[in-house]
Amino acid sequence: MNFPFFIAKRYLFSKKSHNAINVISAISVCGVALATLAMVCTLSVFNGFQDMVATFFTAFDPQIKITSVKGKVFDGSTPVFSEIKTMPEIAVYSESVEDNAMVQYKGRQVMAVIKGVEDNFDKLTPIDSILFGRGELILHDEVVDYAIPGLQLLSTLGTGIRFLDPLEIYAPKRGSRINMSNPMSSFVSDQLFSSGLTFTVNQEKYDASYIITSIGFARRLFQYTDEVSAVNLRLTPEADEDAVIRKLQEKLGDEFRIQNRYEQQADTFRIMEIEKLISYIFLVFILMIACFNVIGSLSMLIIDKKNDVQTLRNLGASDNQIVRIFLFEGRMISFIGAVSGVIIGLVLCLIQQEYGIISLGNAGSFIVDAYPVSVHTWDVVLVFVTVLIVGFISVWYPVRYLSRRLL
Structure with a gap:
């Protein structure tokens, strides 16, 4: 097994000397998961409205x-x-x-x-x-x-x-x-x-x-x-x-x-695509803010593991391997948050599709009573890849900077 990955996994799932680090790590995972969940659900709702509008046009347009x-x-x-x-x-x-x-x-x-x-x-x-x-x-x-x-x-x-x-x-x-x-x-x-x-x-x-x-x-x-x-x-x-x-x-x-x-109603669908894109960009910014929790968790972990780092050095670990340990730690937090967010988001979308729990309010004032949802595979893939890329990039520079300053 990859040595830095093995140590990073031990650090992530083992109990730290300060319980606050465990709590912050859990909050970091939850933050990334919530941002991922929001992206999956929001894009699926936009897809639902787009599919619904397409059905209306189908009845009139050839x-x-x-x-x-x-x-x-x-x-x-x-x-x-x-x-x-x-x-x-x-x-x-x-x-x-x-x-x-x-x-x-x-x-x-x-x-x-x-x-x-x-x-x-x-x-x-x-x-x-x-x-x-x-x-x-x-x-x-x-x-x-x-x-x-x-x-x-x-x-x-x-x-x-x-x-x-x-x-x-x-x-x-x-x-x-x-x-x-x-x-x-x-x-x-x-x-x-x-x-x-x-x-x-x-x-x-x-x-x-x-x-x-x-x-x-x-x-x-x-x-x-x-x-x-x-x-x-x-x-x-x-x-x-x-x-x-x-x-x-x-x-x-x-x-x-x-x-x-779709081409007959290009203006309508173009507006909906632009709205969907803007929502996606805003959610990416929220995801970036959530990744600050990961940086905070890693900085406290680096401080907590100073003695372990010295032991690893005495055992022959290079500085590059030590830095990779904390990089893997941040990446695992992002990965676990992304997987959890996608799974929970898909479950919520399925529940909304079947039961329409979240309604539009004012029954009878809208075409449908509840928010329409349509999950598209490529949107889920896009969200998952986005979370991993943003998460990996957000921890790369802070880990290297903190490792030089604190270790």
Whole structure:
């Protein structure tokens, strides 16, 4: 066995001449363990919120979305898109048209995004999971077109879920200037009737401004023919998403943008990643403060073991071996604290996942009652490695400095 490691292990677990040194060593281990536990739990909670938000977007956004790099719309009837439609990896192919329009209801006006979708939209995404009301999922019939507005938009307009009068929709005519003497002649107007349904994904971006309707209505309103704002795809279960995206990019070239669900909400997830990174940095600073306890414990141990050091020297131990004894001591404290913190942190995360002990408070005010938790293996590895690196570095210089001064 390594001689310095053997002596360091004896020093760590044996009783010291002064009981205070044992207490400080235990406090040092607990300090590192608590900092490690906090890092594991905090990062797991951030992961839980991120996974939860991703489930909401999944119900509204397609698995893969193809949009034009230049301009709002593009021609969806070209041969390349016909070829994409027949790809074996594509389970659902659906086009959509969306743009801004003004919505009016009984004198109340609001700007909204009209999203026209095809009839197979319910096969593209699990839209049923975010719909509320007593109507049927129908976008149009032979006579009229129907609207499925966001819940906050209904509140702004004051319509209620099942409104009696139709929504008046106004959009400017393409390529024409506003006639100041008769402004209404510069707009295309149409009506949307109540479907008895509304949707909510608990994101203001959607709930406060989106109206889902038929793609035919959107094309009439915005004066399009075969143009589409996006081509939306759902893949077969066995398809490799990354491989399909690469194949699509090769077919379409640089003129089109191909995004998965996370890329469609890049801003939201980027903010969450930044918040997670900042929390991680703050927790590393807390960990560094906890490591000062380790330095204090080692300095008292060095003073306590002066006579032992002289004995070891008489037995032939070199100064380098003696310094390594105390380095191993500090590293073992960091290692034991890291292992203990990771284990306890994982146990607490498991308990929170199963029982939701720590609640968000004000039941019913939040989407979930308790803090969501999702443990990611790489986060646990990152925490463990961080604790070891910070712990090892924090004891290296103090041990060498104290060894020169006190021994």
